[in-house]
């Protein structure tokens with residue numbers, strides 16, 4: 379049999395011959411080029427014809443025998459009778475058909491935005507990385523490693539590190555006015571993991587979840603992937619505004635809201651709306667998921683009361699994250715749960731997600747306990763407030779009295795509303811070409827609702843960049859305006 383092709387050039391550089399021979403033989407067997415039952419030459423004669431050492435052939439043969447691709451007995455070595463389906467048809471077309479995601483996943487996943495967009499000026503959702511308290515964090519990290527034992531190296535404790543749960547409960551009680559205890563806190567790998575847990579533990583496949591419109595896109599992904607039906611409910615100036623039809627025709631099992639600073643419009647849900655929502659959710663057997671992702675950076679006065687703390691035994695789950703207050707790559711957040719379900723959620727983190735990050739959890743507990751977290755929040759609050767004020771002034775100077783800004787009560791972004799004559803998505807394209815990461819409000823919005831504006835993040839905007847970034851944004855808006863007039 380002609381087997382010269384087994385070591386024909388080009389040979390991969392730095393790969394031993396025996397490995398090349400093994401891989402090429404295996405590919406030939408799995409692709410059907412060498413059919414089941416085909417006898418192979420004795421090792422000595424194959425070595426002679428390929429002009430290599432016999433041991434090289436022996437290595438490849440033995441490896442393939444061990445894997446079940448070859449059979450070796452007194453009659454010699456031959457290709458094993460592999461099951462029909464393990465032989466891939468040549469051409470690879472059948473693979474393209476079968477190697478597919480589930481229909482649910484294919485529909486749920488969003489096209490990936492440009493990766494570097496998050497680091498560009500005006501990209502929403504990004505904290506000021508330059509102001510991260512590296513020294514105090516490193517000190518907490520070193521203490522966590524110094525005191526680390528088997529508990530920190532293994533899977534996380536039921537519901538998360540006890541000291542961290544305790545520290546978060548204390549922080550929420552004093553800073554957010556939520557009277558909660560550590561047993562109600564479950565540590566998660568950020569909001570996304572918390573939403574995923576809620577979708578799977580509080581709803582059944584096919585149940586309806588209400589999403590804010592416009593709203594947070596990543597939440598939709600989590601819900602769709604969990605097999606839930608997402609029903610869009612409009613947001614008005616007081617927050618989520620469901621009507622009778624929403625309640626009667628699309629009864630929710632879950633209601634996902636960002637009441638303290640609606641994402642992306644930045645509106646704050648009024649107290650009557652909060653109370654009405656709790657009442658109606660209670661009546662229709664729905665859970666409210668309260669995503670409180672950036673109320674730590676409240677501009678004036680304390681944050682509005684969380685739905686979670688408004689009424690005893692309300693069907694509310696509160697979600698917090700350290701992505702904005704520290705950094706998103708930390709992947710730490712938490713759920714605050716009614717006692718009735720807190721232990722079940724803690725069980726789920728051990729059984730469903732196999733939580734870890736023991737060292738990071740310890741570090742964060744130390745960071746909070748020593749007061750570093752509170753002082754970091756204080757200084758960031760002042761920094762973001764000053765930055766927002768400077769941004770407002772610059773935008774007002776550039777756009778004059780026609781400017782309509784909203785959403786500045788908290789957080790790290792503002793919304794600049796555009797007149798209907800200028801399409802936000804076109805401005806965003808122009809702005810991206812100028813190196814800006816602003817997002818179109820319409821990209822968060824589902825029909826028939828329409829919104830036209832720019833979501834402008836200022837969290838990671840270096841001080842020196844502000845004037846230049848505003849200049850480019852104005853150029854993008856004006857160019858689009860000119861183009862529209864000419865059309």
Ligand SMILES: Cc1ncc(COP(=O)(O)O)c(C=O)c1O
Nearest residue numbers: 503568569570594641671699701
């Ligand atoms: C509405 C909203 N919730 C939560 C988060 C944080 O998500 P995570 O904790 O998964 O980083 C973000 C981040 O941009 C957000 O915009």
